[in-house]
Amino acid sequence: MNCSQMRLLDLPDEILLLILKKLNNIDILYSMFGFGYQRLDNLLQENTFTNTLNFVITTSDGDVYSFPYYIITRFCKYILPKIDQNIQYLILDSLSMENILQAGNYPSLTQLKIFNFNDKVFDDYFTVQSSFGHIFQKQITDLILIFEKDFNQILSKQYTIDMYDYILKFFKNLKHLSINGSSPHDFPPLTFRNLPFNVFFSSILFKLSIHVMTYEDCLALLDGRLEQLNTFIVLINPCISYSSNLYHMGSLPNLQCFSLKYYSEYNEYDHYVRFLFPRMFNLKELTLHMTIYKRNNLIDGNDINNDILIHMPQLNQFNFHISTTMLRNNLIDHLSEDNAQQTLSKLRFKQLQCIIHCRCHLITCQIFSLPFIFDNLTCIGNKFPNIKFNNVKNLSIEDEIPFNHEFFIRLAWSFPLLKKLRILNLEPQLPSSSSSNEIYSLIKYSHLSSLNILDVHVDYIEQFLNDTKTCLPCLNELTVDYNQLQIATENFTKDRTRFNCKNVEKLNIKQKNIELEDFYAYFPLL
Known part of the structure; x- marks a missing residue:
């Protein structure tokens, strides 16, 4: 057999499936489904490729992007009408969900995840008048809502409890409810405010993930109103606000x-x-x-x-x-x-x-x-275990003992996925212990996007901005004292500190009315 002429469809089903399962379901269906290869269409429909469809792309920062319009259009016109009976789980963005939901009947759909959830989605879709109301009311057992950023700023507390309580009643077969955001400040916390036992009540809810206002709101959810609750994931808001209710402590x-x-x-x-x-x-x-x-x-x-x-x-x-x-x-x-x-x-x-x-x-x-x-860790200083914190993305370090260059080498090794770093140290930096001629090994923070060096000695500003000591390819937000920044950059003329500033889009300083031409040349993306 001439191997150079072998095509993908010449492979047996078992090997072809192994290859396809390494790829994204959306990519597979968009690239291979409905192009006249009946064997391939049957293979895709009969296996797991049509069970779960994820129409959003999420970044490590929590940002969400819909697939391009031409992909959504092809899916809605040619693919979804042929496979809708197999789809059990849809992951959607609020901007494109209407077109996708209208493309099929989805008789097997039981799980739904919506990114960038907002009050418009709530008002338009979670009603009996909605053309999708029958799907939501009778079929959905698992509902995950990811709120869009700063959504809580437009909601009153009463509207929040009304919304959450309505969701629990509207989705009659709901067994899993998760209401989340990319951070605790991106979505409204649940608060009961002395409301009765029959509010936010369910006899079948099995799993709940939610953000509440106070510890007493957490107790309210455990007072028997959710009698079948098996899994409870709760974030309590960092504030003090107590009601007069005494919740059952069974x-x-x-x-x-x-x-x-x-x-x-x-x-x-x-x-x-x-x-x-x-x-x-x-x-x-x-x-x-x-x-x-x-x-x-x-x-x-x-x-x-x-x-x-x-x-x-x-x-x-x-x-x-x-x-x-x-x-x-x-x-x-x-x-x-x-x-x-x-x-x-x-x-x-x-x-x-x-x-x-x-x-x-x-x-x-x-x-x-x-x-x-x-994903976050605070209140550490010069001493911490020699282990890798692979999940930490937000770190705050503080000490009255100076940090040296070797400390920051160890920091980069221990926190390889660090995105946000805050440093507090007013003592002058210690000289490197490994070199007397000030030749430093370069430290690279590959993912660091936000750096707060406001409350530090000027040495640490030089430590991080000097590209012979530190490489910050992703830095786009910098918080720093303006006067110290002037010193470290030699009034925005020093070449060695220019590279790590060139991608900064947000600069947090207290100085106003800056008119220096060199300053804006230093930060061209502000």
């Missing part, structure tokens, strides 16, 4: 997966949060991402065991990052990472780490599981 026998993200400035942990865990005696998966201020003691492994693990005998997956900050005093000056690590070693879950960081009058203890699954 047990939660059906809850098996719980995830809590919470910033607690007034130590609700001791007064409220830790009393949740004894109710979750059947829990199998637990995720905690908590920052706690103004506590009298630092949370360590003993607290983890006594407050949490002792109540959960069936727990088999535990991911956590708990950061506690308190006033520093003589009684805890002797506290060390070895002491904290020893308390963690007693737990039945291994691969646990801690970071203890002292600064001014404060001490912060961070204990966490490995691998570190969370």
